Amino acid sequence: xxxxxxxxxxxxxxxxxxxxxxxxxxxxxxxxxxxxxxxxxxxxxxxxxxxxxxxxxxxxxxxxxxxxxxxxxxxxxxxxxxxxxxxxxxxxxxxxxxxxxxxxxxxxxxxxxxxxxxxxxxxxxxxxxxxxxxxxxxxxxxxxxxxxxxxxxxxxxxxxxxxxxxxxxxxxxxxxxxxxxxxxxxxxxxxx
Amino acid sequence: xxxxxxxxxxxxxxxxxxxxxxxxxxxxxxxxxxxxxxxxxxxxxxxxxxxxxxxxxxxxxxxxxxxxxxxxxxxxxxxxxxxxxxxxxxxxxxxxxxxxxxxxxxxxxxxxxxxxxxxxxxxxxxxxxxxxxxxxxxxxxxxxxxxxxxxxxxxxxxxxxxxxxxxxxxxxxxxxxxxxxxxxxxxxxxxx
Amino acid sequence: xxxxxxxxxxxxxxxxxxxxxxxxxxxxxxxxxxxxxxxxxxxxxxxxxxxxxxxxxxxxxxxxxxxxxxxxxxxxxxxxxxxxxxxxxxxxxxxxxxxxxxxxxxxxxxxxxxxxxxxxxxxxxxxxxxxxxxxxxxxxxxxxxxxxxxxxxxxxxxxxxxxxxxxxxxxxxxxxxxxxxxxxxxxxxxxx
Amino acid sequence: xxxxxxxxxxxxxxxxxxxxxxxxxxxxxxxxxxxxxxxxxxxxxxxxxxxxxxxxxxxxxxxxxxxxxxxxxxxxxxxxxxxxxxxxxxxxxxxxxxxxxxxxxxxxxxxxxxxxxxxxxxxxxxxxxxxxxxxxxxxxxxxxxxxxxxxxxxxxxxxxxxxxxxxxxxxxxxxxxxxxxxxxxxxxxxxx
DNA sequence: GATGAATGAGTCTTCATTCAT
DNA sequence: AATGAATGAAGACTCATTCAT
Numbered sequence: 001x002x003x004x005x006x007x008x009x010x011x012x013x014x015x016x017x018x019x020x021x022x023x024x025x026x027x028x029x030x031x032x033x034x035x036x037x038x039x040x041x042x043x044x045x046x047x048x049x050x051x052x053x054x055x056x057x058x059x060x061x062x063x064x065x066x067x068x069x070x071x072x073x074x075x076x077x078x079x080x081x082x083x084x085x086x087x088x089x090x091x092x093x094x095x096x097x098x099x100x101x102x103x104x105x106x107x108x109x110x111x112x113x114x115x116x117x118x119x120x121x122x123x124x125x126x127x128x129x130x131x132x133x134x135x136x137x138x139x140x141x142x143x144x145x146x147x148x149x150x151x152x153x154x155x156x157x158x159x160x161x162x163x164x165x166x167x168x169x170x171x172x173x174x175x176x177x178x179x180x181x182x183x184x185x186x187x188x189x190x191x192x
Numbered sequence: 193x194x195x196x197x198x199x200x201x202x203x204x205x206x207x208x209x210x211x212x213x214x215x216x217x218x219x220x221x222x223x224x225x226x227x228x229x230x231x232x233x234x235x236x237x238x239x240x241x242x243x244x245x246x247x248x249x250x251x252x253x254x255x256x257x258x259x260x261x262x263x264x265x266x267x268x269x270x271x272x273x274x275x276x277x278x279x280x281x282x283x284x285x286x287x288x289x290x291x292x293x294x295x296x297x298x299x300x301x302x303x304x305x306x307x308x309x310x311x312x313x314x315x316x317x318x319x320x321x322x323x324x325x326x327x328x329x330x331x332x333x334x335x336x337x338x339x340x341x342x343x344x345x346x347x348x349x350x351x352x353x354x355x356x357x358x359x360x361x362x363x364x365x366x367x368x369x370x371x372x373x374x375x376x377x378x379x380x381x382x383x384x
Numbered sequence: 385x386x387x388x389x390x391x392x393x394x395x396x397x398x399x400x401x402x403x404x405x406x407x408x409x410x411x412x413x414x415x416x417x418x419x420x421x422x423x424x425x426x427x428x429x430x431x432x433x434x435x436x437x438x439x440x441x442x443x444x445x446x447x448x449x450x451x452x453x454x455x456x457x458x459x460x461x462x463x464x465x466x467x468x469x470x471x472x473x474x475x476x477x478x479x480x481x482x483x484x485x486x487x488x489x490x491x492x493x494x495x496x497x498x499x500x501x502x503x504x505x506x507x508x509x510x511x512x513x514x515x516x517x518x519x520x521x522x523x524x525x526x527x528x529x530x531x532x533x534x535x536x537x538x539x540x541x542x543x544x545x546x547x548x549x550x551x552x553x554x555x556x557x558x559x560x561x562x563x564x565x566x567x568x569x570x571x572x573x574x575x576x
Numbered sequence: 577x578x579x580x581x582x583x584x585x586x587x588x589x590x591x592x593x594x595x596x597x598x599x600x601x602x603x604x605x606x607x608x609x610x611x612x613x614x615x616x617x618x619x620x621x622x623x624x625x626x627x628x629x630x631x632x633x634x635x636x637x638x639x640x641x642x643x644x645x646x647x648x649x650x651x652x653x654x655x656x657x658x659x660x661x662x663x664x665x666x667x668x669x670x671x672x673x674x675x676x677x678x679x680x681x682x683x684x685x686x687x688x689x690x691x692x693x694x695x696x697x698x699x700x701x702x703x704x705x706x707x708x709x710x711x712x713x714x715x716x717x718x719x720x721x722x723x724x725x726x727x728x729x730x731x732x733x734x735x736x737x738x739x740x741x742x743x744x745x746x747x748x749x750x751x752x753x754x755x756x757x758x759x760x761x762x763x764x765x766x767x768x
Numbered sequence: 769g770a771t772g773a774a775t776g777a778g779t780c781t782t783c784a785t786t787c788a789t
Numbered sequence: 790a791a792t793g794a795a796t797g798a799a800g801a802c803t804c805a806t807t808c809a810t
Contacts, residue, residue, distance in 0.1 A: 023306075024306070026220075026305050032783075033782085042793060044787090044793075044794095045791055045792065048790065052784075109305050113219070113305050114216065114217060114218045115218050118361075145377065148364060150363065151373065151377060154351035155351045155374075159346035161350075163346050166346075172342040181343065182346075182347075185339065185347050186381070188380055188381050189377050189378070197772075197773080224800080233775085234775045235776095235801085236774075236775055237774055237775070239802070244801075389793075389794080394794095409690060411604055415779065417778085417780090425796085428781085428797080429795055431780095431781070432795075436780080436781075493688050493689045493690075496684050496685050496688035496689065496741075497602050498599075498600070499602055532754075534738075534739065534742050534747065535754075535761060538735035538736075538738040539735045539758075539762065542738045543731045546729065547730050550730075562724075562727075566730075569723065570765070573762070573764050573765035574761070583769090607805080609803085621770055622806095623805095
């Protein structure tokens with residue numbers, strides 16, 4: 001009979017407003033007053049749900065990161081061969097970045113600017129363990145190069161951020177064919 | 193009628209202070225007052241050298257980007273074979289990111305957060321044309337995959353940002369051997 | 385869900401402080417910080433009650449002008465003869481200028497320096513219509529000269545500003561006798 | 577063989593620039609830097625010609641007031657009858673206000689806002705003595721009402737400020753006929 | 769004399785946060 | 790829980806004036 005008086009809806013509304021504002025104008029253009037207005041409540045109410053602004057940002061980061069990770073492993077079946085498994089995850093991530101533009105944008109901003117506490121960032125990384133495990137399996141099966149997961153990530157996953165960013169900014173449109181080409185490039189980089 | 197002239201030293205001092213502050217705490221934690229203090233002058237003096245804060249940031253971006261580009265094409269000889277040419281540029285960029293940590297860090301922050309005016313960003317991109325030309329040559333000589341420069345960049349150059357970032361944050365140290373491994377991965381991704 | 389409400393007292397306190405400062409030292413010597421201090425609140429609080437400094441000044445002008453107009457037509461009875469009616473209004477205005485020195489001073493400063501938005505000024509003028517109507521009646525009854533209201537105002541009302549100003553600055557003291565003399569001069573100027 | 581190294585031209589240029597700026601936007605929008613720019617010299621140079629900003633404004637006031645007074649008594653002949661003498665001066669003043677709009681505007685702003693030191697203001701008033709003397713003569717000759725010069729001024733001269741101001745702001749255009757009507761009103765107010 | 773650079777003090781305004789209800 | 794008012798500290802930027810040549 002736990003009393004949940006704080007409404008999840010309000011919390012979500014706040015997180016959402018924050019993400020939108022940070023995305024559009026940057027962290028320094030997302031004051032608490034604007035966040036409150038966009039979420040249709042008083043600035044004072046924010047402090048019922050979050051300790052302060054940094055806490056709000058941190059929690060937003062964790063939430064988005066979690067949602068990203070969940071998406072990344074959708075339909076992921078550890079039983080299939082390494083390439084198929086990797087392909088599934090890779091396309092999941094690509095689709096996330098293409099379709100959940102707001103979330104992807106926000107994550108890439110947080111990952112490159114010092115706005116999230118390092119401790120929180122580390123916490124957000126844990127979810128990717130299954131991918132690291134997959135790479136380990138690939139190495140054991142001599143399908144993948146014997147390189148560290150950092151290199152794996154840098155050359156096969158990280159480039160997606162650049163591509164979707166370019167897509168978003170109308171530099172280079174992404175379509176179905178191009179995304180398959182991109183996957184092959186990614187695979188070529190890490191396969192033995 | 194000799195008079196005190198604007199000193200390049202002061203200008204440079206301001207740009208430098210700005211970069212350091214933006215790097216360490218983010219754009220929103222680099223107020224003009226702190227920049228002035230770090231550059232050892234009055235806040236008012238900044239406005240002799242720059243129109244306003246945005247102008248200061250923009251000019252800093254252009255300057256660092258120019259310095260990066262100059263570095264990228266050091267010892268670049270268009271006569272050598274495609275792979276050698278690419279290798280030269282790739283290692284130049286890698287060395288820049290490893291040794292000029294401040295500059296590299298700053299650029300990656302600017303490229304991922306909405307703090308630089310889009311027009312300025314476009315201006316900063318022009319310098320990379322020789323690399324695009326090289327890729328074109330490689331495609332013609334059927335040494336490189338027939339893919340757009342966006343893909344080329346995403347998979348062969350962009351990953352360096354992740355690697356050096358990880359290095360910087362003590363996640364994954366980079367040494368001479370590892371950097372050569374990384375180059376091979378990069379090359380594998382774009383070569384035919 | 386009772387909450388603290390904007391208090392009319394604070395608003396009035398701000399308007400009052402502004403008037404006093406502008407009167408004593410001029411518009412350029414009435415910074416928001418001093419206004420706040422005089423009204424005994426934080427500078428930030430001003431912005432809860434007014435959009436910005438110009439808005440504060442504009443609203444003060446309108447308020448004082450309205451109070452002036454209300455005073456001008458006190459005990460004004462349209463039924464009495466033209467001279468009596470005019471006399472009533474004229475003395476009302478004279479008394480306002482003599483007794484409400486602060487208000488009168490402020491208005492005359494605003495009317496001669498470009499500190500109030502023209503649109504606001506026009507709005508503040510509307511209240512004087514009954515006086516214009518009275519002059520029209522006087523002209524029809526062939527009691528007043530057939531001249532425009534601008535001339536009427538310039539020669540019968542506007543001089544009061546000079547007189548009270550001189551009085552205020554100890555140049556020429558105003559007493560009961562003198563004010564009656566002045567009225568006769570005013571009346572001579574506009575009567576047929 | 578006095579050395580006049582300071583150039584009168586520069587001084588005049590400064591005074592002129594100041595008047596224009598104060599007129600257009602008010603005292604608070606006439607910073608020394610803008611004055612210097614408009615007068616095409618360095619801000620530092622201003623301090624060779626004037627002690628500080630207040631001194632600059634004060635001297636400008638005195639100069640304009642002197643020019644106004646000189647204009648007021650152009651062709652003034654003490655020998656003619658009181659009405660003719662007064663008429664000459666009155667029209668001189670009217671013409672000044674209509675034609676030297678900048679100067680007139682500036683004076684009326686200074687006379688109504690506390691920007692000129694009181695002492696300086698008193699100094700600027702001395703020049704009008706001949707008019708006061710004329711009024712005295714008129715009183716002795718029983719042509720004018722036995723009232724103080726303050727009242728005389730308030731009702732016969734001061735109204736011109738309102739009229740020309742209205743003219744300037746397109747409220748009530750002044751033409752040759754209207755100005756003669758106005759003179760008659762002025763005369764009616766002070767004549768016995 | 770003349771000047772562009774330099775600046776401390778100050779301008780208006782905004783912000784993250786707390787208060788009082 | 791919820792909130793509009795309130796605020797001290799800080800933000801970017803400007804100003805009258807002085808410095809150094």
